[in-house]
Amino acid sequence: MILVTGGARSGKSRLAEKMANQRAIRDGADVLYIATSVATDAEMTLRIEQHKQARPAHWKTHEGYRQLGNEIRQQSTNFPVIVLECITTMLTNLLFDQAGDADPEKLDYDAIEQRLSLEIDDLLQACASSESHIIIVTNELGCGIVPEYTLARRFLDIAGRVNQRLAEQAQEVHFVVSGIDMKIKG
Known part of the structure; x- marks a missing residue:
């Protein structure tokens, strides 16, 4: 498992998609893209559409944020490369x-x-x-100020602990800043 983390709009998704595409081309493999966003308004709908347009058209997309362990178990025999984008959004939706x-x-x-x-x-x-070959994207939320509101502070705590668990299990961890990939583990 590879974990790709960084701030918002840092280039995490682009890096994860590049890694998946390189692996898929190298191995002649199909890619499953697990997209955890939910279109809650017009802006989010547009963002989701832009992400879809940026991915290769032949990649299969699963849209959902619940029971992703089951999705990976069911699909791993069909898809040698899986991208999960993104843990932070999944946690938000579940919260x-x-x-x-x-x-x-x-x-x-x-x-x-x-x-x-x-x-x-x-x-x-x-x-x-x-x-x-699983690539997971998450947001690094610990580089900013501590939020004023309880919900945001508690979410920051939860996401931080989840990211630590993911990084611990990952064979590789990449931190992306301003589109620059820094491999920090593996």
């Missing part, structure tokens, strides 16, 4: 699934993190047992 319309100041963040952790446990197990 909002858990929180619903509740007041962010009254949420049980520890319980929510435990449920999100189960998803990550399953994902990591699927990646560890898969024969596929």
Whole structure:
């Protein structure tokens, strides 16, 4: 498993897609692109469409953010290369699934993190047992200021711990800054 991290608009997706394409060409393999974004408004719809247009047309796309460990298990025999874009968006969607319309100041963040952790446990197990070349994209959120609001602070904590777990299991970790790839593990 390869983890690609960095700030927003740093070039993470472009690097992950380049790695996947090189591997696919080298091995004559098909690519599965797991896209975790949800089109919640016109801007997000446009961003998703731009990402789709940037990828090779023959890549298969799975759009979803739940039970991605199962998706990897089911698809790894068909797709020797899998890109999961992006963990941070997956966590955001799962967090909002858990929180619903509740007041962010009254949420049980520890319980929510435990449920999100189960998803990550399953994902990591699927990646560890898969024969596929898996590239996971995530945002590095720890380089900015600490957010003012409870929900944002707690999300930063959860995402930071998840990223540490992913980096620990990854054979390679790449940090992208301003489009420049810095291999920091492997």
